[in-house]
Amino acid sequence: MSYKIKSRIWIEANNNVLLGEGRVQLLKAIQNTGSLSKAAKSLNLSYKKAWQLLDSINKSAKKPVTINSIGGKGGGGAQITEYGILLIGVFDEINKNCWSFLDEQLEKIKDL
Amino acid sequence: MSYKIKSRIWIEANNNVLLGEGRVQLLKAIQNTGSLSKAAKSLNLSYKKAWQLLDSINKSAKKPVTINSIGGKGGGGAQITEYGILLIGVFDEINKNCWSFLDEQLEKIKDL
DNA sequence: TAACGTTATGTATTTACAAATATAACGTAT
DNA sequence: ATACGTTATATTTGTAAATACATAACGTTA
Incomplete structure (x- = not known):
């Protein structure tokens, strides 16, 4: 069994978290369902938790x-705004690139 | 105020965390002090917490x-083993490279 | 006007995690 | 043999976070 590298990235504004994996997942669910309550249900998330996340996002952005x-x-x-769609896209791109980057770095450690 | 990208990376073995920033910090403190209890004190960490971390490290490696x-x-x-010193070095290198990488990616989002 | 499904918010309860405390085991040195 | 500082472990206590429950406000629709 060889070692693995894991990572988490997130975007901050004013020392507040703006977007992470969970928040992006929530925004995508809102995009798919058209409502926060349905999005929360689809993610097995309490409505309150989902609302707090969305509130934090909109206050930070x-x-x-x-x-x-x-x-x-x-x-x-x-409804997700055009700006929201833009942020989701950029986050996903950076996150994907980060995975690829760490996949290269893995060579340095997998045989230790 | 422009957006910032933050990140955390860690190394896993068998789905258990082996090394993250806190664990590497602990190992370095052990290296400097020669004892787990002194290392814990220097990091304002309870001895128990420090021991649990070190135990987890040695069980995962x-x-x-x-x-x-x-x-x-x-x-x-x-005492840190030669193997431990090697792991610390590789982790630090990968972590530093990750910062540099994300610094480049920042261009994509800082003006949004 | 009454019903409906949302957003928005408050409050209490439960759970998980951190911290503090206590103590045993160990092997040198005095 | 006694003292010392460490590793190792159990038990209790305290605190923060997640969860569950309850309810108000709103604007269409029937």
């Missing part, structure tokens, strides 16, 4: 990442 | 990372 509405057709919902 | 002795001159002590 320079521009809104979602537009949330209360009441109306379907009770309301949450 | 393929070869011993420290040699611990009870009793005798000075009451005993802990």
Whole structure:
């Protein structure tokens, strides 16, 4: 059994976490379902936890990442903004590149 | 205020954590002091926590990372093995390279 | 106007983790 | 033999985080 390298990256703004893997997963679920409550259910996450995450994201980001509405057709919902889509894409790209980078570094340690 | 990328890397063996930043710091403190208890004090870490970390390291590694002795001159002590020194060096190198890598990736997001 | 499914928020409970405390075992040195 | 400083381990206590539960506010729809 050889050693493995694991990693976590995240983006911060003003010493607050903006995006990590879990937050990106939540935003993608909102994108797929159109609502925060449905997104939370699909991730086996309590609504409150999901709301706190989304609130933290929108407070940390320079521009809104979602537009949330209360009441109306379907009770309301949450929509990812264009800016949000951009952030998700950049995070995924950087994260993927990081994996590739560490995969190269693995050569230095796997046979120790 | 522009966004920042933060990261954590660690080495695993058999799905157990072998080395992360905290563990490497502990090993270096043992190297400097010659004992686990002194290392713990120097890091403001409880002895128990330090012992648990060191125990986990030695149980995860393929070869011993420290040699611990009870009793005798000075009451005993802990010594880093050559293998341990090797692991510390490789971890530090990979970690440093990862910072550099993410510093380049930062260009993609800092102006968003 | 009553019902519905959301967002938004408060409060209590449970769980997990960290910290503190205590003590045994050990092998030199006095 | 006694003292000392260390490794090793168990037990208790305290604190922070996650979870569960409850409820208000809202704007369409029927």
